[in-house]
Amino acid sequence: MDALFSLIHGFGVLADPMNIVYMFVGIFLGVLIGVLPGLGGANGVAILLPLTFSMSPTSAIIMLSSIYWGALFGGAITSILFNIPGEPWSVATTFDGYPLAQQGRAGEALAAAFTGSFLGAFFSTLLLTFLAPLVAKFALQFGPPEFFAVYLLTFCAFVGMGKEPAYKVIAAMMLGFALAAVGLDTVTGQLRMTFGSTELLRGFDFLVAVIGLFGVGEILLTMEEGLAFKGRSARIDLRVVLKVWKDMPKYAWTALRGAIVGAWMGITPGGATPASFMSYGLAKRFSKNGHKFGTGEVEGVIAPETAAHSAGTAALLPMLTLGIPGSPTAAVLLGGLLIWGLQPGPLLFVEQKDFVWGLIASIYLGNIAGLIVVLSTVPLFAAILRIPFSIIAPIILVICAVGAYTVHNALLDIAVMLVFGVLGYLFKKLQYPLAPLVLALVLGDMAESSFRQAMLVSQGSLSVFWSNPLVGSIVTLALLMLVWPLLSAAMASLKRGTPRVASGE
């Protein structure tokens, strides 16, 4: 039990009271960053990075990683209360979190989200503690075909299960792909669909689109429906939290699935955002209550939150052992490591024991501290809902605009956000689903480049997707999930022996 001794040693490093102070400061800042849309974890950490140059590397990484945990927790807050995802990985949290808030169950949704987050992080931290070297080897198995397979699985787990007609899902998704293609194409180095405009060079940032589609779109809808929040009667106290905890065993499978999906996506590294979508999709398919997802199911909050936080934590593993960041925030932390004079890589665990185990110990403590901080602030956040809409709506709009601007320091992004807001409103009115559009926008780029990288390596042969057991099984699983609704419909009709085969869709 080498790892256990090292971990205890790590807690010893933490015992320095200053480190504990840094941890709490980091978590508070992180929650704040998470709540403000646009100011993502990566930006937040990058802004605060120079502050840490005068600290010891161990204190510095404890503070910065605590910011990251805080942001992971905080992202859920605005998703649930206002339908505005504070972070990309909390988009899927809005699907059930916001309906819950509208039913006056915001407290329950928040408590579930935070608890789910905590469980996900805990799972990944255990993995990090005991299986780090093994898991790092697994990450190396992932070449372009494997990456594409994972993205395909995310799409397939998510698509073909909504209540909306398939053509609407496909239309929304294709729009997402088209928007994702704007900007520089990494494979050929050519600009696409920029029409000579400087502003379009950056492409459409996923965050700006999401702030518009969800946040602004929602405000437009609420205005039409008579300027009232539906969730006004949110009642929050310790009893709500305890009730959610008592119900947790019911969601054990969903949480475990989310944690595993998250850990896997964090390590490979696919990142927290696809992990949250995939986990939500899987939960929707396999849960008994799957058909009620989207109407306000606690389970639909737990699934994406567990996965997102698990992925966020697991993303540190490839960063530490391989020097590949599993998320944008991890990329900034990686830069920090180099500045503090630490070289990430296979030897870090051997040469910098204090640092690595101090960090791992701080993940345990940081997440417990984070859970306490966010749970104790739930009443505060839920109280916001009692403010009349006519006062809060302009404030939300301003926060959205600031958020959209912060992503790239670009004024045009505010206009883009507003256009997306109108688009979001129209989508809702015409009953087109937003999720496939968002999913395609965030993953389209990555899926496309890994597909084309795979084609380059294989000289254009599709057989590369079945060239080894790993990629073959993921792709097969993905395709199976895609056609599952058709298969099960066909099987059901065969069983019943009716001559009429499932029609069309």
Place this chain on the structure above:
Amino acid sequence: MNRSRIAAAAAALLVTGLAGATSAVAWEPTKAVEFIVPAGTGGGADQMARVLQGIIQKHELMKQPLVVINKAGGAGAEGFLDMKGSAGNPHKIVITLSNLFTTPLATGVPFKWDEMTPVAMLALDEFVLWVNAKSPYKTAKEYVDAVKDGGAAKFQMGGTGSKQEDQIITAAIEQQTGAKFTYVPYKGGGDVAAQLVGGHVTSSVNNPIEAVSQWRGGELRPLCVFDNQRIPLKEPVADGKSWNDIPTCKESGLDIEYLMLRGIFMPAKATADQVSFYVELFKKVRATPDWQDFMAKGAFNTTFLAGEEYRAWVAKEADRHRALMEKAGFLAK
């Protein structure tokens, strides 16, 4: 190429620079200075910008704050176009990588390096030819010969981005030896190194800092460095070998030299006083132990240039890039 002479001149300049570092400056920033990074967070240019920011802050080398802003859109075109549009603004500087030359040539974005004011060259980033340590190739020649026999279906060169420095070096190797690679573009240098360790590509031309940890971990093997002289760092890095033990590619019969500029520019219409403020600032940065540490970790070529010499160097490199890219067929139509 008389880089050794330039290096000597630079060293001399550095010495006089240090001696004269205390001289009074006629111009000083009156508000926060924006430090544009024409690349994403976490990459080499971003890291260097944040190190600079940290050093300047830690040693209080500037009264006004320095704010790092990433403008990565269109392979950095967004950042450069922002500089182009900021003529006469002395509170804005940019750190460059090779995309200063490659992006306008490959994408046709209307921008040229001389639409900015050159300030100083901070360092040059080396490029090293790496293979997986499990592969049988011990020298660049062995590897290139194997590629000539095996062809593009068997050998892949992983690199960062498309029609940028990594692919330019790959094209140069192909032109000189007749070997053919399949070039596979990835998002960042860290990805490339990991893909090489995982055996998904057969070689890379990663910068030292991107691959050093895998070298030390016994996963990668350096074959040669694309410079006209060996890296002078003699401290053992991995397996008892130092950076200095890596032969130059020329020694191994691959006569290719490529270094990437890590330099600072201001917008056009900067006055001499303004330029000299930044030159002095970066001279002070170079004198700090933090910077020297950073240079050694990344095995950078620490040539420093400013003023006319720097301008001339950039002009020559711009021509060389145009020629290299034209030959490889990378120019935008």
